[in-house]
Amino acid sequence: MLVPRRQSLVPRSRNQCSSQRGVAAVEFAIVAPVFFLLVIGFIELGRGLMVQQILTNASRVGAREAIGLHSTTAKVEEMVTEYAEGASVAGINIEISPSPATAKAGDEITVTVSVPYADVTWVPSPWFMTGDLEAESTMRKEGFE
Template sequence: MTPTRTVSAEADVNLETWTPCKDGSTLTTHQFRLHRPCRLYRSKRTGAAVVEFAIVAPLFFLLVFGMIEYGRMVMVQQVITNASREGARRAVLDGTTTSEVVAAVEEFLDQASVNGPNLQVRVTPDPPGTAENGDPVGVTISVPFSDVSWIPSPMYLGGTTLEAKTVMRREGIK
């Protein structure tokens, strides 16, 4: 067993045997020699961390972008449901034309920044003013999700068509 020697704070220390570390602490020359292999091992571990990140990062980003796109799909579905409801409320009024209903739906969708080249608005009956009191009046909105997606790739829900339909009964004033 080798005897150990402790150095108190007040003792004079030979500066030739001490080597400063990056963190401000000091090591003896003997400790420094033992510390070098650890530093070499650490640099090899850094390379392993880069490889692990390269493997995990694409999967992580795929999952994150999938969650964002699914959230966008739910939001757009809610917006077109509300737009069809607004269109149906307009359609049950006396003397309403199909173009007025479509304009009300498109205005609602523009305010929510949901618009696409393939957006379809169907009103039944067409024109809605021909419906008798008590007859159902419906507004159906459909849009391909690829038209409103934030990610241009069809990888996430690309072939899905979002559709919302609202039917209200036409009631007249007597």
């Protein structure tokens, strides 16, 4: 009958313990930069998606304001800017086509909101997400003519 061998209760030598700690330090030095890069990348991707959703909602707010009967370009820009800045996104560019004041009932009014990604990133120099984030909403002018 085989009897399982008991492990020795004698502690390991100091040389064995310190070499294992050295191996762990080297493994951490190799894995840590990749891990932190992935974490920062996920955070940046999440931030980009959040800003994109804010721009979509801001363009929708602007389009809803633009289709009103007595709407003006200035009022639409004010509403879009107020929404975006309320969500901590500043420096947006707004395009409204055609002007809400001159559009006739039934005309489509498009509000486009964009912001350079460099203005909303939390990383000092973004290298994987460049260009502009943009959202567009189109609605028909209200009224009868």
